[in-house]
Amino acid sequence: MSGTERVPKYERLRRRLTDHIDRLPADSPLPTERELTTRYGVSRATVRQALDALEAAGLVYRVQGAGTFVAEQTVSKTLSLTSFSEDMRRKGLVPDSRVLVADETPADEHSGGRLRLSPGTPLIRLVRVRLADSAPMCLETTYLVAERVPGLLDLELTGSIYQVLAERYGVNLVRADQAVRSVAAGEEQAALLGLAPRAPALRMERVAYDERGSAVESTVSLYRADRYEIRFTIHREAT
Amino acid sequence: MSGTERVPKYERLRRRLTDHIDRLPADSPLPTERELTTRYGVSRATVRQALDALEAAGLVYRVQGAGTFVAEQTVSKTLSLTSFSEDMRRKGLVPDSRVLVADETPADEHSGGRLRLSPGTPLIRLVRVRLADSAPMCLETTYLVAERVPGLLDLELTGSIYQVLAERYGVNLVRADQAVRSVAAGEEQAALLGLAPRAPALRMERVAYDERGSAVESTVSLYRADRYEIRFTIHREAT
DNA sequence: GAGTGGTCTAGACCACCAC
DNA sequence: TGGTGGTCTAGACCACTCA
Numbered sequence: 353m354s355g356t357e358r359v360p361k362y363e364r365l366r367r368r369l370t371d372h373i374d375r376l377p378a379d380s381p382l383p384t385e386r387e388l389t390t391r392y393g394v395s396r397a398t399v400r401q402a403l404d405a406l407e408a409a410g411l412v413y414r415v416q417g418a419g420t421f422v423a424e425q426t427v428s429k430t431l432s433l434t435s436f437s438e439d440m441r442r443k444g445l446v447p448d449s450r451v452l453v454a455d456e457t458p459a460d461e462h463s464g465g466r467l468r469l470s471p472g473t474p475l476i477r478l479v480r481v482r483l484a485d486s487a488p489m490c491l492e493t494t495y496l497v498a499e500r501v502p503g504l505l506d507l508e509l510t511g512s513i514y515q516v517l518a519e520r521y522g523v524n525l526v527r528a529d530q531a532v533r534s535v536a537a538g539e540e541q542a543a544l545l546g547l548a549p550r551a552p553a554l555r556m557e558r559v560a561y562d563e564r565g566s567a568v569e570s571t572v573s574l575y576r577a578d579r580y581e582i583r584f585t586i587h588r589e590a591t
Numbered sequence: 592m593s594g595t596e597r598v599p600k601y602e603r604l605r606r607r608l609t610d611h612i613d614r615l616p617a618d619s620p621l622p623t624e625r626e627l628t629t630r631y632g633v634s635r636a637t638v639r640q641a642l643d644a645l646e647a648a649g650l651v652y653r654v655q656g657a658g659t660f661v662a663e664q665t666v667s668k669t670l671s672l673t674s675f676s677e678d679m680r681r682k683g684l685v686p687d688s689r690v691l692v693a694d695e696t697p698a699d700e701h702s703g704g705r706l707r708l709s710p711g712t713p714l715i716r717l718v719r720v721r722l723a724d725s726a727p728m729c730l731e732t733t734y735l736v737a738e739r740v741p742g743l744l745d746l747e748l749t750g751s752i753y754q755v756l757a758e759r760y761g762v763n764l765v766r767a768d769q770a771v772r773s774v775a776a777g778e779e780q781a782a783l784l785g786l787a788p789r790a791p792a793l794r795m796e797r798v799a800y801d802e803r804g805s806a807v808e809s810t811v812s813l814y815r816a817d818r819y820e821i822r823f824t825i826h827r828e829a830t
Numbered sequence: 831g832a833g834t835g836g837t838c839t840a841g842a843c844c845a846c847c848a849c
Numbered sequence: 850t851g852g853t854g855g856t857c858t859a860g861a862c863c864a865c866t867c868a
Contacts, residue, residue, distance in 0.1 A: 360855080379803065394858085400836090415834085417865030418866050419834060424806075432827060433826055534774070534816035550789075551775075552792075565662040583769070586672045587672055623852080634838060635840085636839070637838060655845065656845070656846035657854080658853060
């Protein structure tokens with residue numbers, strides 16, 4: 353890693369504007385696109401590319417014929433694809449894991465079906481109790497396509513798997529389909545999570561894909577309802 | 592409504608390409624940007640604007656130096672801001688409502704806090720049992736800023752409120768912050784939903800905003816866990 | 831009517847991939 | 850090395866808002 357990082361102009365402009373916006377009250381007008389053009393010495397297309405990103409992030413809103421304005425602050429951000437570790441750190445908690453199972457197993461209809469694999473395809477299976485600040489937060493069963501992550505079981509598995517996938521295997525998970533349900537924890541599950549039997553839990557099912565749309569990871573997470581909630585921002589579709 | 596609708600070129604191109612893509616297998620290469628330029632008689636910037644939308648929707652992926660390709664089909668779409676009625680119709684169910692409460696009430700810390708209003712501000716309150724195919728699906732308490740929807744209580748409230756807001760009041764909800772939890776239904780709630788007491792339920796809290804980022808609606812929904820789950824696609828953030 | 835954001839063009843150079 | 854997508858420019862016209 354050398355110190356040179358290629359950062360496009362529109363990205364640099366976006367960051368400068370983000371810092372600027374954070375210090376402005378809601379509904380403050382931003383400079384006009386043409387003024388930003390001269391102020392930062394870039395073309396209007398570049399300015400618009402930066403503003404497009406800010407608008408998509410919900411930081412500003414634009415009114416044709418009037419201008420661009422600071423939006424009221426959103427409580428949360430768009431829900432993004434993160435690993436458990438990243439998620440917890442973002443919340444200010446210290447993540448950890450207790451590995452219950454780590455082995456290789458052929459795909460059956462359950463695990464392979466979600467990954468759209470034929471039965472028998474080798475999968476890495478991880479069953480972990482995920483801890484936050486040393487207390488159980490969630491019970492997680494993960495399947496990974498073994499072919500994509502050779503030797504994974506020989507590694508430390510306490511940190512962020514997504515980071516390992518990216519750095520060691522060049523596998524970048526960019527998209528995931530999720531399904532969220534409310535369930536009553538089973539006896540065994542409740543015991544592992546430190547809950548009373550039949551206590552409510554949040555069940556999250558996820559299939560994550562790489563850039564090309566190939567399924568790589570399938571995870572079922574069971575979160576303690578008293579410790580976890582999902583927060584996110586959604587938008588109205590145009591179509 | 593006259594028949595003339597202004598549709599930008601990039602939008603027309605996006606639709607044409609969407610239709611085209613639907614008939615291609617995954618990983619098929621699309622024509623190059625420069626070829627689309629000549630084929631459709633538009634500039635490359637316009638082509639890229641159309642492709643940007645397709646990429647954001649997860650229909651294609653781009654590899655620098657190689658080309659643009661059809662992505663594998665995603666099961667579900669990005670979670671978008673919809674009303675209960677729209678949500679149910681999309682699932683092929685018939686929505687209906689049983690209104691329990693419909694009145695005007697001053698904001699207190701609970702209701703006003705989420706909407707970021709000062710206590711005392713008039714609010715419209717709706718408590719409804721929402722039905723899908725004539726069976727209880729969810730128990731919903733909605734607060735609307737009364738000033739934005741004068742006379743709402745005189746209207747039929749069985750249909751889509753979002754449609755009423757847009758068509759009658761020009762209020763377009765474009766963004767919402769949501770929080771999802773798993774809870775055990777209380778006795779009264781369980782009775783209204785046709786559940787056993789302490790049965791698991793999905794609790795969804797939502798605050799919806801208009802284009803300018805002003806909070807307009809605050810809703811708490813309690814869904815029957817055995818009938819409802821949330822499905823959505825999420826993406827990895829660049830930053 | 832002056833000024834704003836929305837759309838569109840024609841052209842250029844760069845980084846990257848595959849042959 | 851040739852072609853691809855990624856970035857950027859300078860300029861134009863349109864639709865819309867607001868005084």
